[in-house]
Amino acid sequence: MSTTNTNNTPLASLDEWEDDLLRRYPDPETIATSKTTDEYRNYEDPQRDTVKEFYRLNHTLQTHDFVMKKRADFLKFNRKEMTVWNAFDFLNQLVDDSDPDTDLDQFQHLLQTSEAIRRDGHPDWMVLTGLMHDMGKVLCLFGEPQWAVVGDTFPVGCAYSDKIVYPEFFKSNPDYDNPTYSTKLGLYEAGCGLRNVTMSWGHDEYIYQIMKEHLPEEGLYMLRYHSFYAWHREGAYEYLTDDHDKKMLKWVKLFNPYDLYSKNPEPPDWTKLRPYYETLVSSYLPETLRF
Ligand SMILES: [Fe+2]
Ligand SMILES: [Fe+2]
8 A cells, every 4th residue: 555645545544543543532541641632632633634534435435335245246255365474464565654663563453452462361262353353454455445444334224323433424425315224224123133234344344254263253243343433332223233232242342442552662572472373373263264
């Protein structure tokens, strides 16, 4: 990905979306420090405009029809077959960015997430979930635009919640005026369960589909819904969920702080960690994964 700021790539890097998540959901443990608070409150930050433009595109173009086409295409998994380790190298080609000296590569974010989970003594499948959770961003390397890879996710085929960030941009989405898709339930039945709901297309659903035979249900929920902030942070769309979703919600909530708040300028010592992760990966995952 280049840093050229064309209409389709408003973000200088995918990290800008994640920086914005930190502005919206600052770490409760560090919010008290003045430096952090100032950073979060900086409304003059030019990144806010690029993030806004990013969401304008995302909310306008993620239609039900768009999602169905992406699913039909990408869920064939006919693009690449790689070992997990080659997949991390591939993903790391995404290290781009306006500020390459201070930003850690994608693998470091994954490793910091998984290490924070491991430090707190959670089960090994959750450590692996942390390690894999953003692997779906390889979609960018298959030529997909930023707005179809990252950003908060939301159900398509029913009315949009005003709990989604920048809800006003949905007015430009063709589904907004579609009589089938614009009612509260749209294509769905009340309490049908999120597994029956089509989510906007991006890196969450893609990595869930790649991993769905290999992790326990709790880990799969963490992968599939980690960017569904309207649900796991704002409590929206309860009317689409069933008892199973309600049980799984606490796992998605447990995962979220590790994703958001584990970033640290100090990269983990991979040479030391490697034997642990090689054993972990080979105990859950096959020799290669298909993308
Ligand atoms: Fe993510
Ligand atoms: Fe992440």
